[in-house]
Each structure stands twice: as structure tokens, then as C-alpha cells.
Amino acid sequence: MDIAPPKIEIGKSKALYEQAQKSIPGGVNSPARAFKSVGGTPLFIESAQGAYMTDVDGNEYIDYVGSWGPMIFGHADSDVVHAVQDQATSSTSFGAPTRIEIDVAELVCDLVPSIESVRMVNSGTEATMSAVRVARGFTGRDKIIKFKGNYHGHGDFFLMEAGSGPLTHGTPNSPGVTAGNAEDTLLAEYNDVENVRNLVEAHDDNVACIIVEPIAGNMGCIPPEPGFLEGLREICDEHGVVLIFDEVMTGFRVAPGGAQERYGVTPDMTCLGKIIGGGLPVGAYGGKKEIMNHVSPVGPVYQAGTLSGNPLAMRAGYAVLSKIKETQDTLYDELEAYGAALEEGLADTLDRLGLDYYQTRVGAMGCLFFTEEKVVDQATAKSTDAEMYANYFHGLLDEGVYFAPSQFEAYFFGTEHAERELETTLEAQYDVLKRIH
Numbered sequence: 001m002d003i004a005p006p007k008i009e010i011g012k013s014k015a016l017y018e019q020a021q022k023s024i025p026g027g028v029n030s031p032a033r034a035f036k037s038v039g040g041t042p043l044f045i046e047s048a049q050g051a052y053m054t055d056v057d058g059n060e061y062i063d064y065v066g067s068w069g070p071m072i073f074g075h076a077d078s079d080v081v082h083a084v085q086d087q088a089t090s091s092t093s094f095g096a097p098t099r100i101e102i103d104v105a106e107l108v109c110d111l112v113p114s115i116e117s118v119r120m121v122n123s124g125t126e127a128t129m130s131a132v133r134v135a136r137g138f139t140g141r142d143k144i145i146k147f148k149g150n151y152h153g154h155g156d157f158f159l160m161e162a163g164s165g166p167l168t169h170g171t172p173n174s175p176g177v178t179a180g181n182a183e184d185t186l187l188a189e190y191n192d193v194e195n196v197r198n199l200v201e202a203h204d205d206n207v208a209c210i211i212v213e214p215i216a217g218n219m220g221c222i223p224p225e226p227g228f229l230e231g232l233r234e235i236c237d238e239h240g241v242v243l244i245f246d247e248v249m250t251g252f253r254v255a256p257g258g259a260q261e262r263y264g265v266t267p268d269m270t271c272l273g274k275i276i277g278g279g280l281p282v283g284a285y286g287g288k289k290e291i292m293n294h295v296s297p298v299g300p301v302y303q304a305g306t307l308s309g310n311p312l313a314m315r316a317g318y319a320v321l322s323k324i325k326e327t328q329d330t331l332y333d334e335l336e337a338y339g340a341a342l343e344e345g346l347a348d349t350l351d352r353l354g355l356d357y358y359q360t361r362v363g364a365m366g367c368l369f370f371t372e373e374k375v376v377d378q379a380t381a382k383s384t385d386a387e388m389y390a391n392y393f394h395g396l397l398d399e400g401v402y403f404a405p406s407q408f409e410a411y412f413f414g415t416e417h418a419e420r421e422l423e424t425t426l427e428a429q430y431d432v433l434k435r436i437h
């Protein structure tokens, strides 16, 4: 890819990247961090505060990645920092139950009413893998339905037509996944209820669950079309299929109760991650008691974790979730206001430059697609101009604005993004789009 050299000085990142590649595959501990599809050198980060990240060369960026979602209250939020510091002096893990686990579970059940019982794990990947196992154990069925371009972490049975890194790097079907796994995953088109209905009917009595990102955030940001989530609910009710909302990204981001609250469609099970841990490694899955009672040690479906419900992570999660609960009456209005201003400002820029690129946004997540087509599924998401996105991405970095290094990721912001950040972002977007289009 032909990318202009950066205007900013990134010598230290370059040196660390060279060094990292000697001991870490590709120099990164998660492929999404590599700049593989946009070219150039991944920036090594030194610190972050509020809405800003600083790299090892001292460049500062307004951050629209937010650690891929968790940072709804910005980086180094003082409540999270104090909670973690305080807990660390009483040990970082016990491997035995603690009161804070009950506090977090109760908060989750309170904020997301469809969750009657919840199990903590250490990542979104663990949450989705476990939820599917429980749905299979509960129904006694094998097949699952997943949508093309949705990403549910790196569990074997999800790495087919997977969004996020796999889509970005052109490896949506990962080697290493057995044919048996692939056979049990049925692939559906996002936003296409009839396609799902046909799949379920063709495999009637053997579909355990439908797992869906209720707002797709791993092929860019694609909201559900009216009737899509409702249609899934209906199909699941008709055929005894467990409906799983993967709200790892949308949970606590688009409403206190996530996408299910925003769209008024209630799943049987929900997967959570990202915000729930305030930037520490946490995931969770939960849902109806009837289903969750199948989880060991109450039921026979095994799922466990040495560090699950880890006290540091629970203290951080509690700090974030209790703040969400206390401030929810204004919090989501505030985020909506910033999002609307960002979206309108960019729409104005596109208008002034005579560009017709497609924008989406739901609450505090969104995307600019470099296509003039409406984007509703993986096929339309892939119609975007990857090179334009790469130029846009690098242009913005030069202006001190950090978006995700892939067209197939959403942007995120939080409460620390305010007037100054908005102005800088909009100016940068105008300048960059003017230069590259």
C-alpha cells in the first residue's frame, strides 16, 4: 500500500516495533493492533489520560479507540485508579469467593434486567464461548447460527467469516479450526431475517442458538435494520432456539442496558466484556435462571477460571458500573450529544467537499465507510475503499487524532471527549478528507 511517510516523529515506536517482532508474533499481542491493513508502524503507547493517549515519542492523540471500547469514562479515571490501588494492597487474587463479586453481579443484573444470573470470566472471547456451550447443554442441540462479519472473539466455532482482525487481515476463516467445528456453525447474512429463518428451518430441531452482535461493530459499525432483532426473537421463540446477544461492545455503551434496552428486544442470554472491566480483563455471560442453572456447579455444563471474578478486575468494574448506574439519567444524553455533533460535523465536511461517503452511529459508537453505498452487511461493508481508509487514518494520526487502524472497526468515545476534542477532530477530518479525496 502506498502510504505517505508520517509527518510526526515516531522513531521510538519504530525501534520498539523492530525489537517486538523478535519475541512476539508480528510484534503485537493482538492482531487488531497491527497496522497491517493501513500500513506503517503501530504506535507504542506510553500513557493515557482522559480522552488522550501519548506515544513513546511524546506525540499526543485524541483517542477514538478507547482500548477497543472499555474507556467510557476516559483513561485513568480516578475512581478506577483508586479502586485498583486500594485492592492491590489486599492481594490481587484469592481463588475464593469475595463480596465484590456479588456487588458486581447485582449491578449487572440491575442494569441489564434480562440477566437474572451472571458468571464472570476474563474476556469477551471466554464469555461467548461459554454462553454457546451453555446454550448447547441447555437445548441438547449442536448447531449454532452466527452472522457473516460479526466477531465474537477467537473461539474455534466463531472463526468463520469473522469480522474485526480476521476480516481486516483477509483471514476470515482461520486454519486450525476443525471441519467438525465449521460444520456446526451455520453462517447467516446480517440484517436478513429470511435468510436466518431458512437456515433454522433447514436444520430444524438442531439449532441450539443464534448469536448476534445487536449492533455490528466489527465490520465497521452497522446498526440493525428495523425488524431484524425482532425477527430473530420471533424465530427463536418459534423453534426453541436460544437467542444470544453479544453485547461485549454495545453493553453499557449505547444505553445502560445495552442494545437490548435501546431496541427493546430481549435475548435469552447476553455476553458482556470491555466496559464491564473498566480496562481490566473481564467478560461475563448471563441470562435466564432457567438456562444459567445448567452451569457448573449447579448444573452439568462445565466452565471455570483461576482468575475469574478477580478482585482487581471486579473493583475496577464496580467503579465503572456504579458510576453508570448513578449518572445514567444524564450520561447517555451527554454521549448522544457529542456523537450527534461529531456526526453532523462530519456530514457537513462531506457535504462541503462534495463527498458522499456513508456514515453510521449509534450512541457512543460509529463509523465512516469509504463507500457511497448503504452498508447493511458484510458484503456492503467490503465494498469500501481500503486505501482511502488507510490515507484517512494516517492523515488523522498526523493531526493528532487516533482512530482504529482498520475500516472494519467502530470508533468509540466517552465522557472525556468534550468541546475542544470535538473541534480538533472536525477540523482534522476536514483537512485530511480535503487533501486525500
Ligand SMILES: Cc1ncc(COP(=O)(O)O)c(C=O)c1O
Residues within 6 Å of the ligand: 123, 124, 125, 126, 128, 151, 152, 153, 154, 213, 217, 218, 246, 247, 248, 249, 273, 274, 283
Ligand atoms: C462483539 C465482540 N464480541 C467478543 C469480543 C471478544 O472480546 P475479547 O477481545 O475481550 O476476547 C469482541 C472484541 O474483541 C467483540 O467486539
Ligand SMILES: NCC(=O)CCC(=O)O
Residues within 6 Å of the ligand: 030, 031, 032, 033, 068, 151, 164, 165, 217, 218, 409, 410
Ligand atoms: N473490534 C475488535 C476488538 O475489539 C478486538 C480487539 C482485539 O482483538 O485486540
